[in-house]
Amino acid sequence: MAQNKKPAAGRAPKNFDPNYTGGPRKGGPKTGSKSPGHRGFRADEGAPKKQRWNADERAARSTSRPAGDRPAYGNDRSERPASGGRTERPSYNDRAPRTDRPAYNNDRPARGERPSYGDRPARTDRPSYGSDRPSYGDRPARGERPAYNNDRPSYGDRAPRTDRPAYNNDRPARGERPAYNNDRPSYGDRAPRTDRPAYNNDRPARTSSDRPSYGDRPARTERSARPSYGSDRGDRGARTERPAYNNDRPSYGDRAPRTDRPAYNNDRPARTSSDRPSYGDRPARTERSDRPSYGSDRGDRGARTERPAYNNDRAPRREFTSDRPSMSSSGDSKFYPSRDDKPRFTAEEDVVLERLEAQATTASDVVGVTFAELGLGGNIVRELGLLGAASPFPIQAATIPDVLAGRDVLGRGRTGSGKTIAFGAPLVEKLMENDGGKNRQQGRKPRALILAPTRELALQIDRTVQPIARSVGLFTTQIYGGVPQYHQVSALHRGVDIIIGTPGRIEDLIDQGKLDLSQISITVLDEADHMCDLGFLEPVQRILDRTKKGGQKLLFSATLDKGVATLVNQYLTNPSVHEVAGEDQASSTIDHQVLVVEHRDKSAIIEQLADRKGKTLIFSRTRAYAEQLADQLEDAGIRATSLHGDLNQSRRTRNLALLTSGRVNVLVATDVAARGIHVDDIDLVIQADAPDEYKTYLHRAGRTGRAGKTGTVVTLIPKQRQRRMDELLGRAEIDASYATARPGDAAVVALASL
DNA sequence: AAAAAAT
Structure with a gap:
């Protein structure tokens, strides 16, 4: 229960109260007797209240150490037993629900029946829910659920526990579990868990022996009163516990889509x-x-105007590139002369926008150049060395001097070309130079902001930037959603220099008055073109509006094009544009293949492709399909996990870590993983659903073939999509081989044995 | 469709 509180710390306790009271009351007769009487009369002095405060404090403490979750949780653990709550727990275990469990479990085995749950009263809600589904607006609630799941999981999962054994067997490698437990602090801590085994053993006997004790419970009396189970069911709808179950379900709710x-x-x-x-x-x-x-x-x-249009776009684009030398000498500020063209395009179109005119840097240009020569200080250079960056990559050599010079910079470098350091290192250097000492005080306002489109990317950027910053005594903090605010807010309170985060939570904290961007003198947009897409542009603009006027702006992306013109025109001054020359298909280490498959063969082929030794990343268009595929692969004995927005943040983090650490070899993800995410040694990317945008293709493909390694990208398409695929590959300037494939075909087998 | 806040 304390668990529930913890997560709640940063949020409204509201949600948890119902469950909370429900849980404790039933579990402990004491609390049960207290609540009716004391609540009405004395909210102030009642012992219960004290307990609550204690619990809150505990929660606060634990949340305050997100970084060190474990220690904090450890403390909780030690407290728990002492609290004596444990003693009551047993009673908790005795809970009626448990009795039901067996029954529940019995139902569960037939997971497939779940749908049959739909018949149940509670499920009746689903339908309505289902109708709501379409609108993602309702989803927000979903986001919570996942959170619920974290705590509860243990809970709701209980029934499933029966399944666990099997589950465990499937995932022998789940050394994670510990991590899992950490997420479920309270839960894992519960004595019951340890007891579980014992518990299970007791179960059979328990039912009979405990029953008497059950009889003691008031509630139980009612239960026993229930003559038939059938009537019981009727009551279920009203059962307070149910809701709790439903909360767990959410995860299941996801299944519905299935x-x-x-x-x-x-x-x-x-x-x-x-x-x-x-x-x-x-x-x-x-x-x-x-x-x-x-x-x-x-x-x-044949006569289609569009087609030609495509061709027309591309042609000029190349000319543009070839003109580069002359153009670049013409001046930086006129890189967006063709704004007039813009109105012709709509945001949804997947058209290759004109490339930004850029100063090209080639690898040969940077041979022998060192970070120090680019203007970075000794500590930073040393730290970069520790990070594995001994000498600058082209994109870094190109942008670092301009960033240090205080210019606005646009940088385009192929996926995995070292863009994070290209902006991270000089950003830190600049902050340090401007640090007159007065900037070290407590509560100082952040002076640099790095925006990313996904939480995972923000986290990853921080992993690179933080050590660089710390090497010169500067602090960073992550500001993104899906986790309690407390730690983020207290970090801001202590004072940080660099903020790395996603738009939603940053805006949220600004609105709450907990984040002040007025001193932000350097702003970085990573995946800048994506940040200009519909849905992102406006929040980004609002955030940029809050930063210091005239502050430096850096825009980076592997697919930086005129899609960022809006922002550039609005916020940048005389930007310098950089790219790395010679980054094309020919220099790529990625092999692209398109498999034309029958729809009914698709899942079998994916299974065969994923059943391999190396790390495989599979992209699907929807969250539901990602989840389904991951399940399917697991069912087939392939260790796989998923990454998408329907998972709560701790799961997302954990699942990604599963792939990173090699505990699973297959990750099925939505486009949340398409951009920026770096995992070593992914040698096969499978696109279960072809992307709609050529940029998406490039970014997804960029998850493999990193740091000069080889990689393969396989895209599965139905026959009727071939033409669209041709166009898309054309826009991406990628040469791919096509093949028609059926399960078991040599082509499939060959890919799987890569 | 997905992502990005939370309740």
Whole structure:
């Protein structure tokens, strides 16, 4: 229970109260008797209140040490037993629910029945829920759930526990569990757990022996009163515990979509057609809508204005590149002369925007150059060496001097080319130079901000930037959602120099008055083009508006194009643009293959591809499919896990760590993992669903073939998607080989044995 | 569709 409180620390206790009271009361007769009487009369002096405060304090303490979760939890642990709550726990275990468990468990085994749960009263809600599903707006609630799951999991999972054994068997390597326990501090701490084994053994007997004690409970009396289970069920709807169960379910709720999946898949074929219409958004499309029949459509295709348009785009693009030398000499500030072109494009279109005119740096240009020569201080250079960056990569050599000179910079470097250090190191150097000593005081305001599109990326950036910052006595903190605010806020209170985070929580803290960006003199947008996409642009603009006027701005991305023109025009002054020359297909270490498959063969082929030794990253378009695939692979005996936005943050972090550490070899992810995430030695990327955007393709593919290593990208597409795929690969300037594949084909086997 | 805040 204390567990529940912990997570609640940063949030509204509201959510937890119901469960909380529900739990304790039933578990401990004492609390049960107290609550009715004392609550009404004395909220102030009652002993219960003290306990609560203690619990809060505990929670606060534990949350205050996120960095050192374990120690904090450890403390909790020690307290728990002392609290005596444990003594009561047993009674908790005796809870009616448990009695039900057996029954519950019995139902569970037939997980497939779950759907049958739908028949239950509680489930009835689902339908409505289901209808809400479509709208993601409701999801927010979901975000919570996951959180609930963290604590509860242990709880709700209890029934599932029966499953555990099997689960464990599947994941022998789950050394994580410890980590898992950490997440579930309170839970794991529970005596019951240790007892579990014993418990289970007792169970059979227990039911009979405990029953008497059950009889003692007031509530129980009611239970016993229930003549038939059937009636019991009727009551279930009203059962307070249920809600709790439901909370656990959420994870299951995710499953619901699964049911839809089949339908979804079925729709797919149709999709191709529906997607086409999306093309209709294009000017040329207007013609299309006129076309009554598809057949006629095709006939017209040759004449399609769009096509040529594509070609036209590309052609100039190359010219642009070839013009580079002359252009770059023309001046930096006019890199966005063709703004007039913009209106022609809509945001959704996957069109190659003109490349930003850039100063190209080649690898040969930086031979022999050192970080020190670029202007970085001794401590930073030393730290970079420790991080494995002995000498600068081209993109770093290109941008560091300009950043140090205080210029606004746009940097484009292929995935895995070292962009984080390219902005991180000079950023720290600059802050240090401006640090007159008065900036070390407590509560000083942050002076640099690094924005990223996903939490994992923010975390990863911090892992690189923090040591660099610390080497010169500066502090960083992460500000992103999905975790309690407390630690972040207290860090801000102590005073930090560099903030690394995602837009949502940063805005949230600003609105709460807990974060002041007025002293931010350097702002970095990583994956800048993505940050300019619909849904991100406005929050980013609001955040930039809060930073110091005239502050330095750095925009980085592997696919930096004129999609960032809005921000550039609005916030940057005379930016210098850098890229690394010679980064094209020819220099790539990635092999691209497209497998044309029958829809019904898709899952079998994915399974065969993923059943291999090396690390494999699989991308799916939706969270639900990612989850389904991960389950499918696990069922097939392949150690796999998933990464997507339906998981709570601790799971996301843990699952990613599973792949990083090699405890699983397969990660199935949504595009949350497409950009920036670095995991060593991923040698195969499978796109279970083809991406819609060429940039997405490039970023997903960029998860492999890093640091000069080789990698393979396999994209599965249905036959009717071939043409779209051609276009996309064309825009990405990638040459891929096509093959039609069936399960067991040589091509599939060969890929799996890579 | 996904991501990004939380309640």
